[in-house]
Amino acid sequence: MDKPLNHQSHFAFIVGAPRCGTTTLAGFLQQHPDVCFSIVKEPHFFSHDEVAALPEDKLERTVTEEYWQRFFGHCEGDPKLYAEGSVTYLYAADRMAPILKLWPNAKFVIALRDPVAMLPSLHARLLVTGDETIRDFPAAWAKIGERAKGKSIPKSAIDPRWLRYDWAGQLGENVARFINAVGRERCHIVLFDDLSSDPEGTYRNLCGFLGLEPWAATNFKPQRINKSIRIGWLQRFLKRPPKAVRSALAGEKFHKREKKVGSGESKALATIFRVRKRLLDWNKIPAKRQPLDPAVRQQIIDSLRDDVILLSRTIDRDLSHWLGGIPEAKPEKAGRRA
Numbered sequence: 001m002d003k004p005l006n007h008q009s010h011f012a013f014i015v016g017a018p019r020c021g022t023t024t025l026a027g028f029l030q031q032h033p034d035v036c037f038s039i040v041k042e043p044h045f046f047s048h049d050e051v052a053a054l055p056e057d058k059l060e061r062t063v064t065e066e067y068w069q070r071f072f073g074h075c076e077g078d079p080k081l082y083a084e085g086s087v088t089y090l091y092a093a094d095r096m097a098p099i100l101k102l103w104p105n106a107k108f109v110i111a112l113r114d115p116v117a118m119l120p121s122l123h124a125r126l127l128v129t130g131d132e133t134i135r136d137f138p139a140a141w142a143k144i145g146e147r148a149k150g151k152s153i154p155k156s157a158i159d160p161r162w163l164r165y166d167w168a169g170q171l172g173e174n175v176a177r178f179i180n181a182v183g184r185e186r187c188h189i190v191l192f193d194d195l196s197s198d199p200e201g202t203y204r205n206l207c208g209f210l211g212l213e214p215w216a217a218t219n220f221k222p223q224r225i226n227k228s229i230r231i232g233w234l235q236r237f238l239k240r241p242p243k244a245v246r247s248a249l250a251g252e253k254f255h256k257r258e259k260k261v262g263s264g265e266s267k268a269l270a271t272i273f274r275v276r277k278r279l280l281d282w283n284k285i286p287a288k289r290q291p292l293d294p295a296v297r298q299q300i301i302d303s304l305r306d307d308v309i310l311l312s313r314t315i316d317r318d319l320s321h322w323l324g325g326i327p328e329a330k331p332e333k334a335g336r337r338a
Contacts (some may be wrong), residue, residue, distance in 0.1 A: 005064050011103045012210050015178070016090030017171055018162075019121040020111035021195045023220050026085040028203050032215045036075035038084035043071045047088040059098055081210060085106040090174050091161070093181040100182065107210060108182055112311070113192035114168040114322040115304050121226065122168055124287055128227055130239030131157040133234065138293045141165055141300075156240035166303050172311030174279060180313065189315045226287035234283055238276055259318040297324070 012029070014022050023041065028131050030037045045051060045067045054062055072082055087258040089096065090110060099106050126132035133154040134140040145162050146152040153160045162168055179187055188209040195202045207214045229235045301323045309329045310318040316331040323329075 014085035020113040034080035036079040100261035130236040172307040
């Protein structure tokens, strides 16, 4: 893509939270003929401090070279909508200002889920990505105090904050901060409850918010199924390899994020990618659904009860059924949906 940034382009950002259906929502948009989705679902570009700190005279050039050309260079013509899905953005509201400067028409999609279901799913996902080393969720939950102090952090963890499951589950606080940063009118809320029970209706509402006509051929099958792993050290070696071999083993998505824009892919590297993928596929196994330990469930409820109440009032949705039942988690104005 050699054309310069168009500040009037319409952009949509699926900003999180993790394990709340963001991959399924991205899949809906990826299928739409009027949408060009980023070549990597989660660029995480605007989460970085250095981007937010760029002076205005350098911001456009940097974004053009390292974001626009890297992640949207495959786009043909002038799509009605550009989109990406970095779940880290929800937790980085203070770094969204560059997006608003570059694309005044930007819109944001926020997916949310009951933390009692979200957090064990996030733990399972972090095992697959190689960031987590503790196989048992109750044991990982018990480490959040130590991890808040910088202890018991695996060397493979890219962002140790995700290992603080209480922090990741603070949806109310983060959504309120995000909405204050970008404006309520720019945000569309999707509850996992609605996505699961009525994916077609959720899709129609999403298209309405984004100014798209729903695509009749859309496949509404969930995009991501819970997986677990056979061998932890193998998963971490392939997903979070040591620096000495990272350029060869980090995988295709890493290279798309980090390699020089326009550089090709050698035959040797392509072969490594294929072997790496086969090993990762072999190492993945279906996740076994296990009931959440009652003591851990209660700790999650006690930790996040007030936050869920805040979220309910922030998005004006009845969340009284979350965390096993919280009567106070109802909006002040009933009947209006986000």
